[in-house]
Amino acid sequence: MTESGFFASVDDVVDRLAARGYLASAAVATTVFLADRLGRPLLVEGPAGVGKTELARAVSAATGSRLVRLQCYEGVDEARALYEWNHAKQLLRITAGRDEGWEAARADIFTEEFLLARPLLTAITGDEPTVLLVDEVDKADVEVEGLLLEVLGDFQVTVPELGTIVAKRKPFTVLTSNATRDLSDALRRRCLFLHIDFPDAELEQRIVRTKVPGVDEALAASLVRVVGALRAMELRKAPSVAETVDWARTLLALGADTLDDDLVRQSLGVIVKHQDDVTRVRDRLNLSEAGR
Amino acid sequence: MSLPSRLVELVSALRGHGVAVGSSETVDAAAVAGVLGLADRERLRAGLAAALLRGEGQRPVFDAVFDVCFPLGVGSPELARDQDWDLDRLRDELVAALADDDGDAVGRLAGIAVEAFGRYGGGFSAYEALERVRPQTLVARVLAESGGGGGGFTDRLERDEVRRRVESFREAVRTEARRRTAEARGRQRVLEHAVAPSADRVDFLVANRKQLAELRRAVQPLARKLATRLAARRRRANRGHIDIRRTLRRSLSTGGVPIHLAHRRRSPARPEIVLVCDLSGSVAGFANFTMLLVQALRDQFSKIRVFGFIDTVDEITHLVHTGAANPDSLGARVHSEATLSTWDGHSDYGRAFRHFAAHHADAIGPRTSVLILGDARTNGADPELAVLRDLLAPARHAHWLNPERTALWSTGDSEADRYATVVPMHECRNTRQLTTLVGKLLPT
Ligand SMILES: Nc1ncnc2c1ncn2[C@@H]1O[C@H](COP(=O)(O)OP(=O)(O)O)[C@@H](O)[C@H]1O
Ligand SMILES: [Mg+2]
Numbered sequence: 001m002t003e004s005g006f007f008a009s010v011d012d013v014v015d016r017l018a019a020r021g022y023l024a025s026a027a028v029a030t031t032v033f034l035a036d037r038l039g040r041p042l043l044v045e046g047p048a049g050v051g052k053t054e055l056a057r058a059v060s061a062a063t064g065s066r067l068v069r070l071q072c073y074e075g076v077d078e079a080r081a082l083y084e085w086n087h088a089k090q091l092l093r094i095t096a097g098r099d100e101g102w103e104a105a106r107a108d109i110f111t112e113e114f115l116l117a118r119p120l121l122t123a124i125t126g127d128e129p130t131v132l133l134v135d136e137v138d139k140a141d142v143e144v145e146g147l148l149l150e151v152l153g154d155f156q157v158t159v160p161e162l163g164t165i166v167a168k169r170k171p172f173t174v175l176t177s178n179a180t181r182d183l184s185d186a187l188r189r190r191c192l193f194l195h196i197d198f199p200d201a202e203l204e205q206r207i208v209r210t211k212v213p214g215v216d217e218a219l220a221a222s223l224v225r226v227v228g229a230l231r232a233m234e235l236r237k238a239p240s241v242a243e244t245v246d247w248a249r250t251l252l253a254l255g256a257d258t259l260d261d262d263l264v265r266q267s268l269g270v271i272v273k274h275q276d277d278v279t280r281v282r283d284r285l286n287l288s289e290a291g292r
Numbered sequence: 293m294s295l296p297s298r299l300v301e302l303v304s305a306l307r308g309h310g311v312a313v314g315s316s317e318t319v320d321a322a323a324v325a326g327v328l329g330l331a332d333r334e335r336l337r338a339g340l341a342a343a344l345l346r347g348e349g350q351r352p353v354f355d356a357v358f359d360v361c362f363p364l365g366v367g368s369p370e371l372a373r374d375q376d377w378d379l380d381r382l383r384d385e386l387v388a389a390l391a392d393d394d395g396d397a398v399g400r401l402a403g404i405a406v407e408a409f410g411r412y413g414g415g416f417s418a419y420e421a422l423e424r425v426r427p428q429t430l431v432a433r434v435l436a437e438s439g440g441g442g443g444g445f446t447d448r449l450e451r452d453e454v455r456r457r458v459e460s461f462r463e464a465v466r467t468e469a470r471r472r473t474a475e476a477r478g479r480q481r482v483l484e485h486a487v488a489p490s491a492d493r494v495d496f497l498v499a500n501r502k503q504l505a506e507l508r509r510a511v512q513p514l515a516r517k518l519a520t521r522l523a524a525r526r527r528r529a530n531r532g533h534i535d536i537r538r539t540l541r542r543s544l545s546t547g548g549v550p551i552h553l554a555h556r557r558r559s560p561a562r563p564e565i566v567l568v569c570d571l572s573g574s575v576a577g578f579a580n581f582t583m584l585l586v587q588a589l590r591d592q593f594s595k596i597r598v599f600g601f602i603d604t605v606d607e608i609t610h611l612v613h614t615g616a617a618n619p620d621s622l623g624a625r626v627h628s629e630a631t632l633s634t635w636d637g638h639s640d641y642g643r644a645f646r647h648f649a650a651h652h653a654d655a656i657g658p659r660t661s662v663l664i665l666g667d668a669r670t671n672g673a674d675p676e677l678a679v680l681r682d683l684l685a686p687a688r689h690a691h692w693l694n695p696e697r698t699a700l701w702s703t704g705d706s707e708a709d710r711y712a713t714v715v716p717m718h719e720c721r722n723t724r725q726l727t728t729l730v731g732k733l734l735p736t
Contacts, residue, residue, distance in 0.1 A: 010328075010335060027338035030328070034339050037327050038320070045348065047513075074524065180520035188346045189316065195348040222446045229449045232456070234512055236588075259445035286448060 006036050006063040006129070006172060022051070022058035023207050031194040032059065041152050041173035043191035048178055049240025050196045056133035056174040065129035068171070070119035072140035078147055082157060083121045086114050110161035120151050124167035132171040137187075138180045145187045148175070152190055198231055199241065207241060212248040222259050223247055226285075227271065233284055239271040247271050261287055295325055302361040305483040306344065309353045310493060317344050333362060349492050356470065356487040360479055363471045369403035377408040379424060387430055390457050391438040398457065402464035410469055415477045418462075418469035425465075427458045434458075492724040496578035496695045497667075504577050507723060508584065514727060515588030521731050522592050562594040563688070564659050565734075568648070570666030571600040571623075571632055572639040578695040579665045580623050582726065583612050586663075592734070597655055600626055602633035603640035605648045641668065641707065642676035649683050656683065661734065662690040664715065668701070668708040675707040681714045691733050693720040 007013045013029040013036075024032065032055070035042040044052045060067035070081055078084075090109040117125065123132040134148065151157060155167040175191060177183060199207065201224050208220045224244065231238045239247075247270045256263050265287050272278050281287075299321055303313050320343035328339045337358050345354055382404060389397035410421030434454045474482040488494075491510060494503050567586055569579040583598055590596055600608045608630050612622070626632075656662060662684060668675075684690040694701070694708055698719045701708035708717060718733075720726050 010332075026334055027341075030335045030338040031342045034324055034327060034342060038323055040320075180517055181524070182347075185312075185346065189314070192320075192342040193345050193347075194342055195351070197348075222444065225446050225449055225453070229452060232452065234509055236512060236516075261445065264445065 006059070006065075007033050009033065016062040017055075017058045020058045020061040021210055022054060022062075023203060023210060024055075025196075025199060025203055028055065028194065028196060031192055035174075035192050036172060038192070039170055041175060041191045042194055043175045043177065043183070043188060044194045044196060045177045045179050046196035047198070047238065047240060049242035050198060051241060052174075052176040052196060053133070053135055055196075056131055056135075056176070059172060059174070060131035060133075063129060063131070063172075065131050065172070066126075067131050067133060068119050068123040069133040069135060072134065072136050072138075072144065074139055074141065076140050076144060080118055081120050081144060081147060082118050082151070083159065084116050084118070085110075086116050090114050112162070115159070115162070120147070121157055121165070123171045123173075124151070124155050124157060125165060127168055129169060130171040132173045134173070134175040136178060137175050137183060138177040142184065145184050149186055149190060198238070201225065201228055204228075204241065204244060208244060208248045211245045212252060214252050215248045216257065219251065219257055219259070220248065223251065226259065226264070229285070230271065230281060233280060235272065235277040235280065236274045237272075237277065243271045295330070296322065298361050299325065301479065301483070302340070302357055303344070305357045305361070305487070306350075306354065308484060309357070309487060309489060311345070311350045311353060311490075313344055320344075330362075333364070336362065349490050353487060353490045356467070357483060359467050360470055360474045360482050360487075363474070367475070368407045368472075369400060371400060371404060377404055379409070382408065382425060383430060386425070386427060386461065387433045387437055390430065390434045390454060390461070393453075393457060395460075398461050399464050402461055402468050405465055406468045406472055410465070410472075415473040416469045417473075418466040421465050421469065422462060427461050431455060431458065492727075493722050495721050496581065497575065497721070499577055504581075507577075507581050510723060511581070511584045511588050514723065515585060518585075518727065518731055518734075519589055519592055522589075522734060562592065563661050563734075564595040564657075565593045565597075566655055566660050566662045566687075567596070567598045568605075568662065568664045569598065569600050570602070570639050570641070571626060572602045572637065574639075574669070575665070575667050575695055576623055578720075581723070582663075582665050582693070584622070585726070585730065587612050589730075589734075594659075599648065599652065599655070600630055600632050601639070601644035601648070602637060603635050603643045604631055604633055605644050605652060606630040606632055607652065638671045639666070639669065640673045641666070641670040641711075642674040642679070645676050645679045645683060649679050653683060656687050658686055658688060660687045662687045663733075664690070664692040665695075666692075667694055667696045667706065668692075668711050668717075669704070669706050672705050675710055677710060677714050680711065684715055689733070690715045691729075692717040693726070693729060694718065695721055697721060 007016070010026075010029050010033045013033045014024055017024050017029070017032075031042060034040070044055065046052055056069075057067060059065075070076075093109050093114070094105050119132070119134075123130050137145070137148070152173060155170050156164055158164045175187075198204070201221075204224045204227070205217075205220045208224065209215060209217070227239050227244045227247070247267060250267050250270050251259075251263070254263065254267070264285070265282070268278060268281065268287075272281050299318065303318050303321065306313050321340050324339040324343045325336065328336050330336060337355070340358065341351065341354055345351065382401065386398070386401050388394075389401055405421045405425050406416050406418070409424040410416045410418065412420045431451065431454050434457075435450060438450065438454075470482050470486050473486065488503075491503070491506050494507070499507065565586065567583060569583060571579055579600070586596060586598075596609065597607065598609045598612045599605050608626050611626050611629060692711060692715045694717055696706070696708070696719070700706065701712075701717075711717060718725075718729055720729055
């Protein structure tokens, strides 16, 4: 089994991700490089919309590898995450071969042909370089962590009827979490840990200008400053990078080149969603009432 | 000092501050240092954090420890050595650096501040340096220097931005003072005593103003986390009840075999919650934090009522509700607008419970969960156990959260052990314990 071996250096990570539109901070680039070098899964934690999912996509794009994604949700189970037998097809096969004995039929229906591979199994089979994204692990039940530990431990899966399937290539693995619950220590210990927070102003401006090329530098700088101020306000939901980008698009669509009270008041809904938050922001930013 | 021994020192200091670092993490850290080398300090910091930390809450401790074990430089800063620094000159340059938002310059000036004004008893003191430089008094000058912006929309943000820059100067001074003291008096000493505990382990009862402000900022993220946890628990509690009719109907598609179970959907009434908080000086920080947290969780409850007391009870629900918008002044408003004390400002639990029973007993009914917050130090007065027992009898649940360590419960004028015979009492000294308790105790 070989390590992914995607990147030559931390700078290489920075450059190749940037070529795919992902601007990595020093911490992000360093940790991605280490995960690649040491062959360890990367656990990425942080608030919604700071680019956790996007990071896995960018690594796959930058390295030309296939992306296999397991989206977690409450109730996701082994049959959805790992594999299940295709019962319908098995039934058909049994009814089709009525004359043969049960032994023969059984030998036949428990073969790979009747196996439905789910993301975790898919990711360790095949020869292509692979990025495995286990997205929003914190949404899955605790039992799924046990499953992940097994698979991420030695990158092999045992199917009782078939035997053990061992990965030929270790996938580059990214787990993401919004930290809505604490993951088990065992799972954390398997992984390198990366917390992505809201980017600093300089990086966020670059992200905005990469994603929305029409926005000029001064406008990008001002809107990033406003978003920074909102994040310091202890809102129920602080605006994320995704919202900064949306806001920039909106302002561009409105033909704006500088911020003013009217514009901010009209477009505030793009970055602040809760009514409580809107009230607080209007108050703290001294946004004058409409028509005054 | 060699790299391995530096790493060992880093790891044992982390352990000393409650960060669980195992031997496999230590091996990982060594591998990280091997791959990255020492050339780029910030990359090394990020890499070691990735190998050693298991949560962002551990980060401030890690950073402080890293800065001592892998110091930015040796000795006094270059600029401080060959120039004469008086206070006026330092403050002038600091104003210019803050106005330009020049982070490097701010960092250099922090080094000079510690060297020139922070000497204290054979080591260096951030407190001493900051008392002399008084950066917080420079805000107006910085604003004037940066010309108040260009008259655009963002001018109104400037004051807060400058305050944040001042705060980062203060932080840089603290880091620099630890580095210099470690040189002068040994790293071990600094690692043990000068690194602040992580925010979720700061004792409510000894938290200083800055730490309390930091705790208040943690309320919203914590509430979001708890809300998700409570919602998940509620959904799970509802699972497991199988709806026979819908299961059979579904089984039609699988030849009558009930493969896909249908679960009964029950929408349980959300619980009501009543907080009864000791707001006397000794425990007010803890009570304020908990009130804000419960308020932030309001979507989880059908109703929240908050009562405060010292020796008299008054309902403060409306103050907590409006106070959530400006948590810093909540305490002051509660004390100026509610009647909590008619005597001498010392808590009297017995009297407060009697008063509650006489005036607000109807607040507690069969759907209510009651949380009592306080240290049970009733200054020698009758605890009125029977009154409390009767008061809580109709409630669905009742718990008492005590910010004192269990070992102190039977000491002095604490009636904690006796109250604990009437209502389950839990030690709740920091946000870490509070989070666990709230997640566990709150009904769903
Ligand atoms: N460092 C970054 N470089 C480029 N785009 C980014 C970056 N961080 C966030 N984004 C943008 O933010 C959006 C939200 O990111 P996403 O990965 O969905 O967030 P998360 O998974 O953390 O909730 C993405 O569409 C991406 O355009
Ligand atoms: Mg995502």
